[in-house]
Amino acid sequence: EPEVTQTPSHQVTQMGQEVILRCVPISNHLYFYWYRQILGQKVEFLVSFYNNEISEKSEIFDDQFSVERPDGSNFTLKIRSTKLEDSAMYFCASIRRDRALDTQYFGPGTRLTVL
Amino acid sequence: GQQVMQIPQYQHVQEGEDFTTYCNSSTTLSNIQWYKQRPGGHPVFLIQLVKSGEVKKQKRLTFQFGEAKKNSSLHITATQTTDVGTYFCAGRRGGSNYKLTFGKGTLLTVNP
Numbered sequence: 001e002p003e004v005t006q007t008p009s010h011q012v013t014q015m016g017q018e019v020i021l022r023c024v025p026i027s028n029h030l031y032f033y034w035y036r037q038i039l040g041q042k043v044e045f046l047v048s049f050y051n052n053e054i055s056e057k058s059e060i061f062d063d064q065f066s067v068e069r070p071d072g073s074n075f076t077l078k079i080r081s082t083k084l085e086d087s088a089m090y091f092c093a094s095i096r097r098d099r100a101l102d103t104q105y106f107g108p109g110t111r112l113t114v115l
Numbered sequence: 116g117q118q119v120m121q122i123p124q125y126q127h128v129q130e131g132e133d134f135t136t137y138c139n140s141s142t143t144l145s146n147i148q149w150y151k152q153r154p155g156g157h158p159v160f161l162i163q164l165v166k167s168g169e170v171k172k173q174k175r176l177t178f179q180f181g182e183a184k185k186n187s188s189l190h191i192t193a194t195q196t197t198d199v200g201t202y203f204c205a206g207r208r209g210g211s212n213y214k215l216t217f218g219k220g221t222l223l224t225v226n227p
Contacts, residue, residue: 106157109157
């Protein structure tokens, strides 16, 4: 069964550094998402991406965040200058959008630790 | 903005006991999805409910969607140790780019 993949599985960085989290969505999917989950808390929506542009973003997704689909395969989340509070699991998800069938498939996540 | 409340936050049961988690949205939903997350894992899709009053079953799991499409529940009959994990509901409003708003989840632990 096709899967969403994410790399790296764990990223450790110093505060103020830039990080890029990578995702490869399922190949025939059209909508892409980033969510984050701070340890022990709920999954929070960050951004959705469709047709090569952001379709919706949350208040968490400020100017320090950006997303890109550079090559039609990868879907990346960049944090320009990481803060301690950015430490979390970041999940990528994708959806095919086939009429009412909109199951979101989540990747295994990247654990980001900001020191 | 849309909020999805989920209770209880934690539930500890003896193996064989039943378990229920409840989800309530501040707005009417287009559909609701349920996910299970094992400790250290990622959310895994369980089921989607779309119709008002819908009830779906997966073996020992029963999912319900309220008539007003604002609340939902997940009931597990005769829990097993393999049911351990956090159960999240996630609601989607119509026309919202399929963004999911998650509840805080219910952590289920099962004593063998």
